[in-house]
Amino acid sequence: MRSRNLGRAQLLFLRLLLLLAVFALWHALTAWKILDPFFFGNPLVVLENAGRWFVSGKIYPHLAITLVETVLAFGAGTVLGLGVGLWLALSPLTSSLLEPYIKGANAMPRVILAPIFAVWFGLGILSKVALGITLVFFIVFFNVYQGVKEVSPVVLANARMLGASRSQLLRYVYLPSATSWVFSSLHTSVGMAFVGAVVGEYLGSAAGVGYLILQAEGAFDINTVFAGILVLTAFALLLDFIVTVAEARLLRWRPTSAAVETR
Amino acid sequence: MNVEAEQARPHSSLGAPALALENVTCTFSAASGGAQPYTAVRAASLQVGAGEFVSVVGPTGCGKSTLLNVAAGLISPTSGGVRVFGQPLAGLNRNAGYLFQSDSLMPWRDAQDNVAAGLQFRGVGREDSLSRSRHWLARVGLEGFGDRYPHQLSGGMRKRVALAQTLILDPKIVLMDEPFSALDVQTRQLMENELLELWSADRKSVLFITHDLEEAIALSDRVIVLSAGPATRPIGEFAIDLARPRDVAEVRMTRRFLELHMDIWELLKAEVLKGYAQQKLG
Numbered sequence: 001m002r003s004r005n006l007g008r009a010q011l012l013f014l015r016l017l018l019l020l021a022v023f024a025l026w027h028a029l030t031a032w033k034i035l036d037p038f039f040f041g042n043p044l045v046v047l048e049n050a051g052r053w054f055v056s057g058k059i060y061p062h063l064a065i066t067l068v069e070t071v072l073a074f075g076a077g078t079v080l081g082l083g084v085g086l087w088l089a090l091s092p093l094t095s096s097l098l099e100p101y102i103k104g105a106n107a108m109p110r111v112i113l114a115p116i117f118a119v120w121f122g123l124g125i126l127s128k129v130a131l132g133i134t135l136v137f138f139i140v141f142f143n144v145y146q147g148v149k150e151v152s153p154v155v156l157a158n159a160r161m162l163g164a165s166r167s168q169l170l171r172y173v174y175l176p177s178a179t180s181w182v183f184s185s186l187h188t189s190v191g192m193a194f195v196g197a198v199v200g201e202y203l204g205s206a207a208g209v210g211y212l213i214l215q216a217e218g219a220f221d222i223n224t225v226f227a228g229i230l231v232l233t234a235f236a237l238l239l240d241f242i243v244t245v246a247e248a249r250l251l252r253w254r255p256t257s258a259a260v261e262t263r
Numbered sequence: 264m265n266v267e268a269e270q271a272r273p274h275s276s277l278g279a280p281a282l283a284l285e286n287v288t289c290t291f292s293a294a295s296g297g298a299q300p301y302t303a304v305r306a307a308s309l310q311v312g313a314g315e316f317v318s319v320v321g322p323t324g325c326g327k328s329t330l331l332n333v334a335a336g337l338i339s340p341t342s343g344g345v346r347v348f349g350q351p352l353a354g355l356n357r358n359a360g361y362l363f364q365s366d367s368l369m370p371w372r373d374a375q376d377n378v379a380a381g382l383q384f385r386g387v388g389r390e391d392s393l394s395r396s397r398h399w400l401a402r403v404g405l406e407g408f409g410d411r412y413p414h415q416l417s418g419g420m421r422k423r424v425a426l427a428q429t430l431i432l433d434p435k436i437v438l439m440d441e442p443f444s445a446l447d448v449q450t451r452q453l454m455e456n457e458l459l460e461l462w463s464a465d466r467k468s469v470l471f472i473t474h475d476l477e478e479a480i481a482l483s484d485r486v487i488v489l490s491a492g493p494a495t496r497p498i499g500e501f502a503i504d505l506a507r508p509r510d511v512a513e514v515r516m517t518r519r520f521l522e523l524h525m526d527i528w529e530l531l532k533a534e535v536l537k538g539y540a541q542q543k544l545g
Binding site for chain 2: 252
């Protein structure tokens with residue numbers, strides 16, 4: 001087992017090497033015309049396009065809009081999911097009343113709502129935020145609901161014996177317990193918020209990285225499309241990293257399964 | 264020594280007992296429609312005097328915890344009632360602290376915040392509650408462990424934190440549900456001695472549930488034997504006239520301890536066998 005544990009630096013080096021190898025393969029395949037560069041682009045041009053965006057500053061307003069949409073959808077969806085999740089988990093009557101509708105709303109492919117939101121909220125930021133919220137809400141909601149249902153009955157009884165009132169139980173037992181479940185869903189939901197923003201832009205907008213991709217696609221500029229995808233991926237990784245850092249800060253009390261994973 | 268043993272006897276003259284279960288019956292309706300409702304406890308009565316340490320022993324699965332939950336007010340009996348210092352109990356028993364069998368600490372709070380939780384619920388200021396919490400952690404031998412989270416503590420340490428968490432509120436009655444059953448023998452004897460020491464410092468009324476007869480005798484003023492379930496009820500009571508202070512390991516080797524053990528075991532054995540036979544059938 002010992003030999004399989006790579007050092008941190010070694011692992012990072014191998015990962016970068018893998019990335020480089022993929023780009024080299026891509027380059028080789030397109031340069032030798034095994035893949036048609038018209039459809040598959042050229043990694044050097046893709047990187048050059050992406051670089052030019054940042055050097056000229058053309059990308060920043062678009063990126064800012066996409067990120068604002070993502071963060072707003074993520075924040076609002078999480079708060080809504082947390083609130084509704086706590087509420088339904090603690091009032092069995094309401095939850096049994098709403099159960100079939102919630103299941104239905106979750107099963108519906110919600111991307112299809114994008115055109116409706118565009119009609120309702122226009123082509124600006126709001127329609128993308130609304131789409132992102134519908135994606136984030138259900139992930140957080142189901143996790144919170146589950147989290148509250150699975151609070152240890154002994155911990156609960158103990159808090160009651162120590163004198164906790166109903167509102168104190170909510171604040172000091174249910175909420176922290178649900179929070180740990182929310183965090184396990186945040187990686188998924190931050191990705192979903194991003195999906196909501198970009199898909200929304202792609203389906204109709206005047207700004208954002210999704211809009212840039214849509215424009216390039218209209219001009220058959222495949223290298224710019226790939227450059228857009230590359231930028232989106234990089235920022236998705238960045239958001240995920242921020243969530244990981246926040247998680248490590250806020251869930252210090254948890255046995256470190258995360259430490260096992262990153263080893 | 265003898266005087267102390269005398270004092271430890273049930274206090275019949277000092278007004279109402281700290282805790283009295285009167286004719287308590289607990290019937291749980293079966294989850295599925297067709298099955299019979301299950302009677303865990305039937306017509307059980309027992310008393311704990313002020314400052315008295317009472318243990319309840321019985322075969323496993325005989326409804327001991329049900330009795331304790333009734334005394335805590337966590338479940339209300341189907342019939343019968345509970346009196347706390349003479350007053351009928353409605354809702355949670357605010358005079359009682361409860362030490363649970365399984366882990367009851369809030370995993371998202373470190374040790375000192377767990378111990379301070381009850382004070383916080385009562386509106387005591389943070390500075391004050393934390394300094395009292397640190398004091399109690401020191402009393403249970405965990406000085407300097409305040410910033411550890413439950414998963415960073417051993418089973419015995421978690422029990423100490425839970426003990427401090429309960430005792431910091433200075434309850435008049437302490438209910439304990441096999442609190443040390445998950446610990447190894449050495450840790451367990453240490454904890455038992457520490458419990459006796461804490462108890463003798465300010466005599467609280469203790470109702471201690473266990474399936475371990477030796478533990479019951481070593482700790483208590485009085486041992487109550489329960490019948491095998493279902494429909495458990497007390498079937499015998501024994502005053503433990505061993506001198507205090509006791510060392511739980513040493514007291515086990517005295518002749519009086521063995522006599523008491525033999526007397527009680529004679530009664531308990533039949534119930535254990537019954538309980539075992541029922542479990543095999545079930």
